[in-house]
Amino acid sequence: MTAISLAGVSQVFGKGTAKVQALTDVNFEAEAGTMTLVMGPSGSGKSTFLTIAGGLLTPTSGEVTVDGTTYSDRTKKERDALRLDAIGFVLQAYHLLPYLTVADQFKLVDKVKPEGNLSKDDLDRILDTLGIEDLVNKYPDELSGGQQQRVAIARALYPDPAIILADEPTAALDSERVAVVGQLLKSLAVDHNKAVVVVTHDVRLVDFADRMYEIRDGQMTLK
Numbered sequence: 001m002t003a004i005s006l007a008g009v010s011q012v013f014g015k016g017t018a019k020v021q022a023l024t025d026v027n028f029e030a031e032a033g034t035m036t037l038v039m040g041p042s043g044s045g046k047s048t049f050l051t052i053a054g055g056l057l058t059p060t061s062g063e064v065t066v067d068g069t070t071y072s073d074r075t076k077k078e079r080d081a082l083r084l085d086a087i088g089f090v091l092q093a094y095h096l097l098p099y100l101t102v103a104d105q106f107k108l109v110d111k112v113k114p115e116g117n118l119s120k121d122d123l124d125r126i127l128d129t130l131g132i133e134d135l136v137n138k139y140p141d142e143l144s145g146g147q148q149q150r151v152a153i154a155r156a157l158y159p160d161p162a163i164i165l166a167d168e169p170t171a172a173l174d175s176e177r178v179a180v181v182g183q184l185l186k187s188l189a190v191d192h193n194k195a196v197v198v199v200t201h202d203v204r205l206v207d208f209a210d211r212m213y214e215i216r217d218g219q220m221t222l223k
């Protein structure tokens with residue numbers, strides 16, 4: 001089943017001489033049960049693409065469809081609900097709250113979305129897999145970049161979303177951790193039937209992808 005698709009999506013930032021065409025006529029599809037990689041260099045439009053795919057940004061033109069309904073056919077309230085329920089973001093800036101311990105970052109999710117989150121056992125397993133089980137009482141500024149990145153990944157997975165959108169999730173990780181994260185994302189797709197979409201320039205993730213797109217100067221092609 002197609003979990004998320006973009007049809008003819010273009011994005012223009014700014015006006016006049018400051019105008020940037022970040023995406024041009026992007027067509028994209030990601031299926032449940034697969035891991036899709038979007039590879040492209042810095043500045044090629046990866047974050048813009050992911051932000052639009054997740055409904056955080058409405059594109060200049062084109063349609064985004066999630067679970068069979070286009071965003072434009074939903075009210076803002078419906079879009080927000082969908083995002084909360086169905087989409088897990090691993091964003092480039094890790095967006096951990098500085099005044100909360102790792103454990104409390106998850107409790108905060110419980111406040112916003114009280115139901116349907118991972119059980120304690122499942123969360124513990126993921127913390128363990130990511131090697132961050134001993135960090136639960138630490139604050140973000142006590143963690144390395146790589147540790148923060150892994151906490152951000154765990155937090156995105158905690159609400160058990162059907163779609164996982166990850167922006168350069170391995171940028172701060174050594175090769176061993178990249179393999180762990182690649183494996184984890186792949187297993188969420190294959191074993192848990194999620195649609196996993198990763199945008200990156202990290203070629204170390206290529207082996208984990210079921211499907212690969214390339215993005216250059218805002219133009220997307222299926223490889």
Ligand SMILES: Nc1ncnc2c1ncn2[C@@H]1O[C@H](COP(=O)(O)OP(=O)(O)O)[C@@H](O)[C@H]1O
Nearest residue numbers: 013014020022041042043044045046047048049
């Ligand atoms: N909010 C914005 N305002 C103006 N230009 C932007 C904005 N966001 C991104 N851009 C521009 O769009 C292009 C693509 O950026 P981005 O999607 O961040 O690429 P990537 O994630 O691949 O590095 C770049 O030229 C960037 O400067």
Ligand SMILES: [Mg+2]
Nearest residue numbers: 046047092167
């Ligand atoms: Mg980016």
